[in-house]
Amino acid sequence: MFEPIKVSLESLNLVTLAPMLAAVAGGLLILVIDLINGKLHKSFYVMLTMLILFIDLGATLGLTLNERGFFNVMLEDGVAIVSQLLIIVASMLFTPLALTSKRFHEYSYPEFFALFLFMVAGFQFMVASDNLILVFVGLETASLSLYTLIALHNRSNSYEAAVKYFTMGALAAGFFAMGSAVLYALTGTIELAQAAEVLASRIDNNALVLTVLGSSVLLMVAMAFKLSLFPFHTWAPDVYEGASAPLAGYMAIVPKIAAFAVSIRIFGMYIDLGVEWVREMILLLAVVTMTIANLMALVQEDVKRMLAYSSISHAGFIMAALALDTTEGAAGIFLYYALFMFTNLGAFAMLWISRHKVRRFNARFDHPYEKFAGLIHIMPMGAVIMALFMLSLAGVPPFSVFWGKIYIMQAAVNAGLVWLAIVMGLNSAISAYYYLKLIVYMFLKEPVKDVDTVYYNLSKPLMAVIGLAAVATVGAVFYVEPLISYVYFMISASGY
Amino acid sequence: MDNILSVLVFLPALAGLLGFVVNKESARAYGITVAAIEFLLSLWLWVSFDTNNAGMQFVELIPLIPDFGVSYYLGVDGISLFLVVMTTLMTLIGIASMSITENVKNMVVTLLFLEMTMVGVFVALDAIVFYLFWELSLVPMLYIVGAWGGPLRVYAAIKFFLYTFMGSLVMLVGMLFVAYIYHNVTGVWSFAITDWYALVLPIDYQLWLFAAFFLGFAIKVPMFPFHTWLPYAHGQAPTIGSVILAAVLLKMGTYGFVRFSLPMFPDASVMMITPIAVLSIIMVIYTAMVAYAQKDMKQVIAYSSVSHMGIIMIGMFAMNAEGISGSVFQMLSHGIVSGALFMLVGVIYDRRHTKLMSEFGGLAAIMPKYALIFGIMLMASVGLPLTIGFVGEFLVLVGFYEVSPVMTILAGTSIIVGAVYMLSVYKKSFFGPVTKEENKTLKDLTPKELWSFIPLVAIVVWLGVYPKPVLQPIDNSVKAMLAFMDEKAITQEAKDIIKVPHVSAHAREVK
Structure with missing residues (x-):
């Protein structure tokens, strides 16, 4: 006779699951509502999604720090909470962008919003666990939803983007599974905390060096795909180009925050164990990524592709903070994303308001630089705001991204890597060129006369989101202090 | 008014924002009025400035990001005081004499923002706040050159921006490193320059940090061989841009x-x-020779301005009170004189739409007032005694003579070469027969232009004859700084070279 398994509900600590459950239940609710009444307008679903995200945000804020739950697979430490907050805030910024004045058909499907909420839940699972299987499940839930969201933007290159992303994502998933398997073979557990203990006692065993390396390489390849690090970055510009502009901006932030949270857990463990090789590899990847992506961005003819390469370069910049393995470095990652989020989403949203259903300016690209020529005459406020976003991305003070850059550079200097700080500085100088290029087009060139207005897709909700992003970009100096102390506290509380 | 510095910094910015609302036709008057108020405020600052106090005055300190050591920290001493006054004066005169007709409103707004960043740089006492204004000053200048410049304006504007931006990012790393050392020594984060002064650094750190800061500053000066962006910027910039830039x-x-x-x-x-x-010295002599070879009047002024910046650099590294005070004084004199010269070139360009000297000749007979003012400014630029240019140049050379007589003589040739190319400009353009038909009907200075130049001429002569009111506060602060440097220096060699003047007990107390 088997004993019946007895699990007390208390020990499950289900409250650690509350944020994800809110998102999943919200997604299901949207599907049920669609069953009952299929004719509801997208504005209904947008607002419902916002409310669900709000509940999600409240549930996340209500979590107790460093709580474990649900058979100990959930881990709501500082990293988990901060990254979930960032994911939810970015999602709340993204959702109103569906309310464009022109009809883009993906938003008229309620499934879009359901998938979106499932994706958010997936990312939340990914960051709120140190169990590699749950991380994997979260990663796949989120990725599969994201592939579909991209494909819903009904154009041939959206399908191309979705399939490309799917293929690359499947490859990454394979690497992740294999890496986890090797780690399991090495330690007999898939919980990182336990794995670290076992590894610590066996790390001096020379026969295992190759296996330790193998597990770290496989996991790093998987994460490099997700973070679009060189040489696994090639999918990113095509996928961003194929996806709708807000989704591209979203993809440059949220999946990467989640992947960074996982990376901090995994690679932080290796570095703490004294595997210097991992740290050097990360540094190399980071430096090469930010430099190559910058050089590629210089030659792009399309603003969206330029922004895609620029976000790869920013990811490389942030990746370098991971290698520092200091509390400041880890805090820098989230601080940078918190600041970068507004600027980057704002910049992509500015592309979104100028999105036409057919290409009007160029046979190949949706957003060639010429499209923005003389924007200052057509739409002065829009040009000024876009210029602010560009200056912020280039790291001109006092705009938001500058504070992230300076924080990470200071962390690099503090960790004794002055050369890294100099490389970061020089890369910012290179990147200034392509951001300036857009400013030059907007302010210093004459508009291309024979095409109609560029603010084709503009609506009030879009203006509100862009305005919010602009305020957050310009006023960064006033909220950086509380942000730094909060993030730093959360990260140090979780022991990184 | 204790917070006059904040008012000085943010008045132009606020005025710039409000300027968007002002009607196009009134924009110009608005700009002049705001710049005049700002100038009067800066005069007030000068009047209420305690000239016997060598330390920082009107200090404002508000923690901005305490966890990171950044604070809003402003203050002014004898060295920066006159740079602030000169900034507001040149902005006022620049806007008043501006001849731009298209997009005047945008220009006025841009200039007001630029004024904020310039004043901010000179009064910031926190390295990050300094860096913030320093970088921010690039943006309005980029727009001024790029929007109102000549045919190659976009290239010139971007070259200017990227060159300076790259240098200052290296400087930023240097700043972060100093903050890191400060944190290691004291356990507190601080970017306050006055806190940093207290740090005694080992020689190798000093050398590396000096190099990092040097790159940022030298590109801006611009020191040879980083000067290549400047002729482009001047060549393409509109008159007002060149005036502010120089x-x-x-x-x-x-x-x-x-x-x-x-x-x-x-x-x-x-x-x-x-x-x-x-x-x-290479910069002084080489650019002077290049200036002589130019055919374009504005390029002559541009290169001569680089050449004179070399004198300022030499004086600064004389490490004695004469040299450094002279060099700070020369900054003011260079600001006023080269600004005036660019405005003068602008005057003739507005009339003839060319700056080539071969197009002119005999202008002295047609435009006597113009020729007179041009002559005075030219003499001041060359360093004729009893003009403002002489005081600074003389002090610099006297100061540097103590360091190296040979190099001083080489640098002194700049006065001779300067006289050669400047007088040849004057000869080609103003003397001789009037060869071109178009030149015969040129109008002399309009009252607007004349009234822009008269204050500058007055200052050139006044400070040339009696520089003491300006020189004395500068000297006080410089002496205090030298005494402090000498105390802080760790090598005997440095202590020997840094000449501590006899400092009054009062000034010592302040430091």
Whole structure:
């Protein structure tokens, strides 16, 4: 006779699951509502999604720090909470962008919003666990939803983007599974905390060096795909180009925050164990990524592709903070994303308001630089705001991204890597060129006369989101202090 | 008014924002009025400034990001006071004499924002706040050159921006490193320059940091061989852009040396005297020769302005009170004189739409007032005694003579070569027969132009004859700084070279 398994509900600590459950239940609710009444307008679903995200945000804020739950697979430490907050805030910024004045058909499907909420839940699972299987499940839930969201933007290159992303994502998933398997073979557990203990006692065993390396390489390849690090970055510009502009901006932030949270857990463990090789590899990847992506961005003819390469370069910049393995470095990652989020989403949203259903300016690209020529005459406020976003991305003070850059550079200097700080500085100088290029087009060139207005897709909700992003970009100096102390506290509380 | 510095910094910015609302036709008057108010405020600052106090005055300190050591920290001493006054004066005169007709409103708004960043750089006492204004000043200038410039304006504007941006990012890493050392020593984060002064750094750190800051400042000055962006910027910029660029923006670089490099790295500065002096002398002589070879009047002024910046650099590294005070005074004189010269070139360009000297000739007979003012400014630029240019140049050369007589003589040739090319400009354009038909009907200075130049001429003569009211506060602060550098220097060699003048007991107390 088997004993019946007895699990007390208390020990499950289900409250650690509350944020994800809110998102999943919200997604299901949207599907049920669609069953009952299929004719509801997208504005209904947008607002419902916002409310669900709000509940999600409240549930996340209500979590107790460093709580474990649900058979100990959930881990709501500082990293988990901060990254979930960032994911939810970015999602709340993204959702109103569906309310464009022109009809883009993906938003008229309620499934879009359901998938979106499932994706958010997936990312939340990914960051709120140190169990590699749950991380994997979260990663796949989120990725599969994201592939579909991209494909819903009904154009041939959206399908191309979705399939490309799917293929690359499947490859990454394979690497992740294999890496986890090797780690399991090495330690007999898939919980990182336990794995670290076992590894610590066996790390001096020379026969295992190759296996330790193998597990770290496989996991790093998987994460490099997700973070679009060189040489696994090639999918990113095509996928961003194929996806709708807000989704591209979203993809440059949220999946990467989640992947960074996982990376901090995994690679932080290796570095703490004294595997210097991992740290050097990360540094190399980071430096090469930010430099190559910058050089590629210089030659792009399309603003969206330029922004895609620029976000790869920013990811490389942030990746370098991971290698520092200091509390400041880890805090820098989230601080940078918190600041970068507004600027980057704002910049992509500015592309979104100028999105036409057919290409009007160029046979190949949706957003060639010429499209923005003389924007200052057509739409002065829009040009000024876009210029602010560009200056912020280039790291001109006092705009938001500058504070992230300076924080990470200071962390690099503090960790004794002055050369890294100099490389970061020089890369910012290179990147200034392509951001300036857009400013030059907007302010210093004459508009291309024979095409109609560029603010084709503009609506009030879009203006509100862009305005919010602009305020957050310009006023960064006033909220950086509380942000730094909060993030730093959360990260140090979780022991990184 | 204790917070006059904040008012000085943010009045133009606020005025710039409000300026968007002002009607196009009134924009120009609005700009002049705001700039005049700002100038009067800066005069008030001068009047209420305690000239016997060598330390920082009107200090404002508000923690901005305490966890990171950044605070909103402003203050002014004898060195920066007059740079602030000069900035507001040149902005006022620049806007008043502006001849631009299209998009006047945008220009006025841009200039007001630029004024904020310039004043901000000179009064910031926190390195991050300094850096913030320093970088921000690039954006309005980029727009001024790019939007109102000549045919190659976009290239010139971007070259200007990227060149300076790259240098200052290296400087930023240097700043972060100083903050890191400060944190290691004291356990507190701070970017306050006055806190940093207290740091005694080992020689190798000093040298590396000196190099990092040097790159940022030298590109701005611009020191040879980093000067290549400047002729493009001047060549393409509209008159007002050139005036502000030459009068104020270049001074940011030399001011950076006085504010950061000298007091923070005294030993490294002493070790670098020879290399910097050599570079500066090359800069003085080489650009003077290039200036002589130019056909375009504006390019002559541009190169001569680079050449004179070399004199400022030499004086700064004389490490004695004469040299450094002279060099700070020369910054003011260079600002006023080269600003005026660019405005004068603008006057003739507005009439003939060419700046080629071969197009002119005999202008003295047709435009006597113009020729007279041009002559005075030209003499001041060359350094004729009893003009403002003489005082600074003389002090610099006297100061540097103590360091190296040979190099002083080489630098002194700049006065001769300067006289040669300047007088040849004057000869080609103003004397001789009137060869071109178009020139015969040129109008002399309009009242608007005349009234823009008269204050400048008055200052040139006044400070040339009686520089004491300006020189004395500068001298006080410079002496205090030298005494402090000498105390702080760790090598005997540096202590020997830094000449501590007899400092009044009062000034010592302040430091």
